[in-house]
Amino acid sequence: MPLDQQTDILARMSGEDREALISLGTMQRFSKGEFVFRAGAPGKHVYFLRKGRVKICQPSHTGKEVILWFCFAGEMFGLAEVAQGGGRVVHAHVCEASEVLKLSQSQFSGFLRDHPDSLHLVMQVLSCRMRTLSEVIVNLVNDDVETRIMKLILRLSARHGVHVGQDIHLDITLTHQEIADMVGTTRQTVTGMLSKLKRRGFLSLENRRIYIESPEMHAAASGPDH
Amino acid sequence: MPLDQQTDILARMSGEDREALISLGTMQRFSKGEFVFRAGAPGKHVYFLRKGRVKICQPSHTGKEVILWFCFAGEMFGLAEVAQGGGRVVHAHVCEASEVLKLSQSQFSGFLRDHPDSLHLVMQVLSCRMRTLSEVIVNLVNDDVETRIMKLILRLSARHGVHVGQDIHLDITLTHQEIADMVGTTRQTVTGMLSKLKRRGFLSLENRRIYIESPEMHAAASGPDH
DNA sequence: CCGGAAATGTCAGTTGGCCGACATACTTTC
DNA sequence: GAAAGTATGTCGGCCAACTGACATTTCCGG
Numbered sequence: 001m002p003l004d005q006q007t008d009i010l011a012r013m014s015g016e017d018r019e020a021l022i023s024l025g026t027m028q029r030f031s032k033g034e035f036v037f038r039a040g041a042p043g044k045h046v047y048f049l050r051k052g053r054v055k056i057c058q059p060s061h062t063g064k065e066v067i068l069w070f071c072f073a074g075e076m077f078g079l080a081e082v083a084q085g086g087g088r089v090v091h092a093h094v095c096e097a098s099e100v101l102k103l104s105q106s107q108f109s110g111f112l113r114d115h116p117d118s119l120h121l122v123m124q125v126l127s128c129r130m131r132t133l134s135e136v137i138v139n140l141v142n143d144d145v146e147t148r149i150m151k152l153i154l155r156l157s158a159r160h161g162v163h164v165g166q167d168i169h170l171d172i173t174l175t176h177q178e179i180a181d182m183v184g185t186t187r188q189t190v191t192g193m194l195s196k197l198k199r200r201g202f203l204s205l206e207n208r209r210i211y212i213e214s215p216e217m218h219a220a221a222s223g224p225d226h
Numbered sequence: 227m228p229l230d231q232q233t234d235i236l237a238r239m240s241g242e243d244r245e246a247l248i249s250l251g252t253m254q255r256f257s258k259g260e261f262v263f264r265a266g267a268p269g270k271h272v273y274f275l276r277k278g279r280v281k282i283c284q285p286s287h288t289g290k291e292v293i294l295w296f297c298f299a300g301e302m303f304g305l306a307e308v309a310q311g312g313g314r315v316v317h318a319h320v321c322e323a324s325e326v327l328k329l330s331q332s333q334f335s336g337f338l339r340d341h342p343d344s345l346h347l348v349m350q351v352l353s354c355r356m357r358t359l360s361e362v363i364v365n366l367v368n369d370d371v372e373t374r375i376m377k378l379i380l381r382l383s384a385r386h387g388v389h390v391g392q393d394i395h396l397d398i399t400l401t402h403q404e405i406a407d408m409v410g411t412t413r414q415t416v417t418g419m420l421s422k423l424k425r426r427g428f429l430s431l432e433n434r435r436i437y438i439e440s441p442e443m444h445a446a447a448s449g450p451d452h
Numbered sequence: 453c454c455g456g457a458a459a460t461g462t463c464a465g466t467t468g469g470c471c472g473a474c475a476t477a478c479t480t481t482c
Numbered sequence: 483g484a485a486a487g488t489a490t491g492t493c494g495g496c497c498a499a500c501t502g503a504c505a506t507t508t509c510c511g512g
Binding site for chain 4: 370371411412414415418433434
């Protein structure tokens with residue numbers, strides 16, 4: 001099990017556990033641009049994404065938004081507030097038409113009590129997210145914008161990349177603004193850096209999708225030795 | 227229970243659970259400057275800090291270190307790698323003479339199985355840490371160095387502050403380098419910013435300890451409206 | 453209580469990346 | 483298929499914060 005895929009909790013659950021979970025919760029549909037929940041709302045439910053894509057982002061007083069991570073099919077979100085109490089601090093913003101399974105706090109606690117194997121998985125997911133967040137912090141502190149963008153792309157491709165010969169095809173579309181919100185920079189700078197990376201031959205862009213020339217990219221991202 | 231104190235897991239456990247945990251583990255002493263574990267080592271143990279202070283920091287290829295958080299008496303560390311597998315990615319660096327309780331992965335799993343209340347506490351701790359890390363990321367992205375330092379001080383004082391009349395006395399000593407490593411800046415800039423904050427009357431410094439003039443400080447940190 | 457080490461204070465020079473402003477391209481919607 | 487909205491590309495001016503270098507103060511072990 002590659003560490004990158006530990007967050008796909010539905011896939012990792014045993015069949016019976018998954019059935020039990022699905023029968024406990026209720027299904028909801030959302031279309032692009034809607035919110036599953038917003039910062040400030042009370043946080044009494046846990047969600048499992050069956051289909052689609054949701055971004056978890058934290059608004060700040062300045063109006064800027066930081067994208068903490070994306071959730072893809074199979075992933076869980078909204079757990080932290082349920083475990084910890086207090087209201088939501090993040091938005092769950094639907095990127096493309098999605099289906100989510102919704103469980104109340106008590107339904108979920110009951111499920112964990114009855115399915116100890118799944119409980120272990122939940123702790124793994126939390127641990128994995130903590131590591132990813134730590135990684136992001138280290139990047140923000142140490143690396144310049146160019147390196148941060150390269151590392152972001154490599155992180156995403158580790159989980160959502162499709163190998164096409166020598167290259168890796170990133171199977172999701174991101175706007176420059178979204179990239180900027182993930183690495184802490186501005187839209188303009190992202191545009192500039194991407195075309196710089198393209199000129200250098202680290203990646204190519206084809207109708208809003210990213211192709212990574214993987215060997216060069218990995219080498220380049222491991223140390224900013226320009 | 228203030229959210230700031232959710233991480234003091236030993237204090238929040240029931241007496242019986244705490245006894246059981248302590249009898250399971252083995253005690254170890256460390257003196258200042260030693261490491262409980264280092265990045266790269268295999269991560270097969272969980273630790274509970276009984277006494278002292280430990281900083282959890284992540285080294286990077288550039289040699290710089292980022293301090294992700296401090297652990298104080300009662301807190302747990304080393305969990306993520308145990309839950310998730312793989313080696314340590316962080317150092318656990320002892321700041322002052324400390325005593326830690328050490329449990330192997332299997333001892334800890336067994337404990338959680340037998341003490342479901344504590345299990346809930348563990349999930350709370352992880353959730354709380356995730357929130358703190360998210361908060362740090364948002365700060366890094368949105369705020370200038372001055373604001374980041376103010377918010378760091380307020381965060382620390384929420385958990386480790388002692389009220390002295392109107393003011394709050396921060397009950398720990400930090401070097402400027404350590405502050406720099408937490409907010410992602412340089413030692414020199416921290417020195418400059420602290421004396422600027424002192425001049426402005428937001429805080430005062432007395433033999434390496436920080437006194438916060440809390441009302442002004444809170445107002446100032448909530449929006450960088452200079 | 454002394455000497456080396458660590459921490460703090462200060463400064464001038466340099467620069468990465470932000471800001472604002474605008475032009476072009478793509479892509480929905482009715 | 484025209485119009486409106488959203489995304490991308492490009493530029494010059496500007497400033498916060500980094501770098502490196504040094505002086506001074508405080509701490510701590512023997």
